[in-house]
Amino acid sequence: MTNTSSQNDNGTYRRRRERLVQTLRDRGIQDDRVLQAVGAVPRHKFVEPAFRSRAYADEALPIGMDQTISQPFTVAYQTSLLKVQPQDRILEVGTGSGYQAAILCEMGARVFSIERHKPLLARTKALLDDLGYSVRTRHGDGTKGWPAFAPYDGIVVTAAAPKIPDPLLTQLREPNGTRGGRLVIPVGGRGGQTMTRVTRSGSGPHDYDREEYHNFRFVPLVDENDDEDA
Numbered sequence: 001m002t003n004t005s006s007q008n009d010n011g012t013y014r015r016r017r018e019r020l021v022q023t024l025r026d027r028g029i030q031d032d033r034v035l036q037a038v039g040a041v042p043r044h045k046f047v048e049p050a051f052r053s054r055a056y057a058d059e060a061l062p063i064g065m066d067q068t069i070s071q072p073f074t075v076a077y078q079t080s081l082l083k084v085q086p087q088d089r090i091l092e093v094g095t096g097s098g099y100q101a102a103i104l105c106e107m108g109a110r111v112f113s114i115e116r117h118k119p120l121l122a123r124t125k126a127l128l129d130d131l132g133y134s135v136r137t138r139h140g141d142g143t144k145g146w147p148a149f150a151p152y153d154g155i156v157v158t159a160a161a162p163k164i165p166d167p168l169l170t171q172l173r174e175p176n177g178t179r180g181g182r183l184v185i186p187v188g189g190r191g192g193q194t195m196t197r198v199t200r201s202g203s204g205p206h207d208y209d210r211e212e213y214h215n216f217r218f219v220p221l222v223d224e225n226d227d228e229d230a
């Protein structure tokens with residue numbers, strides 16, 4: 001590709017991103033910092049080349065290895081529920097394409113991300129490094145969280161969880177004058193899940209507030225007991 005055509009491409013992608021931001025606004029996303037991040041992350045780099053022309057449509061797309069990059073609306077919705085502040089420590093379960101992690105980086109968070117699929121993680125880590133997104137990644141079962149870097153201000157699970165894994169609750173930051181850590185997780189079976197936010201409200205085992213939001217459909221969260229291809 002010549003310089004000129006790549007510059008044109010960048011202009012095209014930028015305009016498409018701006019339209020995507022408007023679409024998300026129209027669909028009810030209000031958090032300006034989230035919208036700004038969507039306007040900044042080059043989503044076309046996170047999808048397979050064959051799907052680049054559709055990278056800024058509000059749809060999920062295949063990323064190979066039987067996995068998908070979430071729909072932009074879903075990413076924006078989950079990120080809004082997380083209430084990310086700059087410098088927050090955020091744990092993501094299900095790195096996938098790396099798009100959600102990049103959005104969190106754009107918002108100034110310190111991002112930790114776990115993926116069970118090793119070849120996918122290797123590819124994604126290389127892409128994130130390449131684009132200058134500094135994300136700490138780990139290959140493993142995210143239902144156990146990542147205790148070494150806990151507590152987290154936010155944990156976002158990007159796969160469908162039949163139930164909320166306990167370790168994720170205990171790795172949320174306790175409130176200390178400010179708001180406690182938030183866990184945003186789609187809870188339910190393969191047919192559909194309810195987006196759920198759990199906020200830590202104290203140090204006790206029952207000090208958690210639970211709120212339920214809209215329904216979504218994610219690929220399943222697979223724990224190590226039914227690991228067939230990790």
Ligand code: SAH
Pocket residue numbers: 067068069070093094095096097098099100101114115116117120140141142143158159219220221222223224
């Ligand atoms: N956040 C991703 C979307 C990921 S799709 C993005 O922005 O593109 C869900 C991902 O969760 C898949 O890559 C899948 O391999 C991974 N996954 C499923 N179960 C997991 C587990 N127990 N631990 C870590 N990753 C898991």
